[in-house]
Amino acid sequence: MRRFLLKLTTLLLVSSSACEVASSQSGVTAWLRVAGAQRVEGPPPVDSSATPGPQVTTVALLGARIWPGQLDKPLAGALQEGATAVSLFLVGDRAHYVLPAGAPDVTAPRQPTFLAHLSFSPSLTLGPHDLWLQATDSIGQYGPPSIQKLLSDEDPPPQGALVVVLRWQRAADLDLHVEQPDGQEIWTRRKSGHTAGAPGRPPMGSESGFLDLDSNALCVIDGRQREQVIYPRSAAPGRYRIRVDTFSLCEQASAYWQVAALVDGVQVASAMGQSLPTDTRGEHGLGAGTLALEVELR
Numbered sequence: 001m002r003r004f005l006l007k008l009t010t011l012l013l014v015s016s017s018a019c020e021v022a023s024s025q026s027g028v029t030a031w032l033r034v035a036g037a038q039r040v041e042g043p044p045p046v047d048s049s050a051t052p053g054p055q056v057t058t059v060a061l062l063g064a065r066i067w068p069g070q071l072d073k074p075l076a077g078a079l080q081e082g083a084t085a086v087s088l089f090l091v092g093d094r095a096h097y098v099l100p101a102g103a104p105d106v107t108a109p110r111q112p113t114f115l116a117h118l119s120f121s122p123s124l125t126l127g128p129h130d131l132w133l134q135a136t137d138s139i140g141q142y143g144p145p146s147i148q149k150l151l152s153d154e155d156p157p158p159q160g161a162l163v164v165v166l167r168w169q170r171a172a173d174l175d176l177h178v179e180q181p182d183g184q185e186i187w188t189r190r191k192s193g194h195t196a197g198a199p200g201r202p203p204m205g206s207e208s209g210f211l212d213l214d215s216n217a218l219c220v221i222d223g224r225q226r227e228q229v230i231y232p233r234s235a236a237p238g239r240y241r242i243r244v245d246t247f248s249l250c251e252q253a254s255a256y257w258q259v260a261a262l263v264d265g266v267q268v269a270s271a272m273g274q275s276l277p278t279d280t281r282g283e284h285g286l287g288a289g290t291l292a293l294e295v296e297l298r
Helices: none
Strands: 004-012 030-036 038-041 056-061 073-079 085-090 095-100 114-122 127-136 146-152 164-168 174-181 226-231 240-246 255-263 266-275 290-297
Touching: 030 085, 030 095, 056 127, 056 146, 073 085, 085 114, 164 174, 164 240, 164 290, 174 226, 174 255, 240 255, 240 266, 255 290, 266 290
Parallel strands: none
Antiparallel strands: 004 290, 030 114, 038 095, 056 073, 073 114, 085 095, 085 127, 127 146, 164 226, 164 255, 174 240, 240 290, 255 266
16 A cells, blocks of 8 residues: 655754765775776776787676666676686776686687676766776786776665665765664664564565665675665554664764655655764664654555
């Protein structure tokens, strides 16, 4: 059954404190990261010699659409005989990655293959992007680029009767808390709000929600900077209190965040704020955090 917004309270919490960019050495500020590859500062060289390096012969990419914060998008292909690795570079980024080649495919026994898993920063700009792939050989010679056209677009929130989304901009550990009308609270230590309190999705027909991910938990940076509480089928009437808890800034000076509430896919409320070092103090348990939104459904 469709729920309608009855009452809404939005708190705007923005501080004038200075912000600080994460270290370029950490890779956090890079647009692209490639699992298992060597990071090399700067763009790759383009070989203009009379005897260029090996070529990328085939590329298999399932869809050109990407989004900020996306993790582990697969990209596969084959390289010309003599290649030992493939270079991957998102044009405009501050570094490129060199991934060792794998064994040849049985259908082309002379051509090394590669399988890359691409992760994109939440700060990736929206719009078109070019991904350069270049084969390299044992002496470090780069071949001509094979250009893959990508399109960065907003990652749409999941569908549900009620969806609460928390996003933030820095590599910090923030936690989303949603207190339901029945007093149950969904957060990282209680990922589901149904009566049993078990983790995971609530039972079929339940009016409870669940937390999809504990992003950057204990400062193990996953690059998502996003958490969502999702009520897939229905949400009980009453007041929902939504808080943002700053568990740790993970050596960042501050972290800007935004919370949005969507009813049946339509955004009905949003608030923004900034987490400062003082927000990390105290307990981080039940009821912790800064009140960001109150949404009442009927």
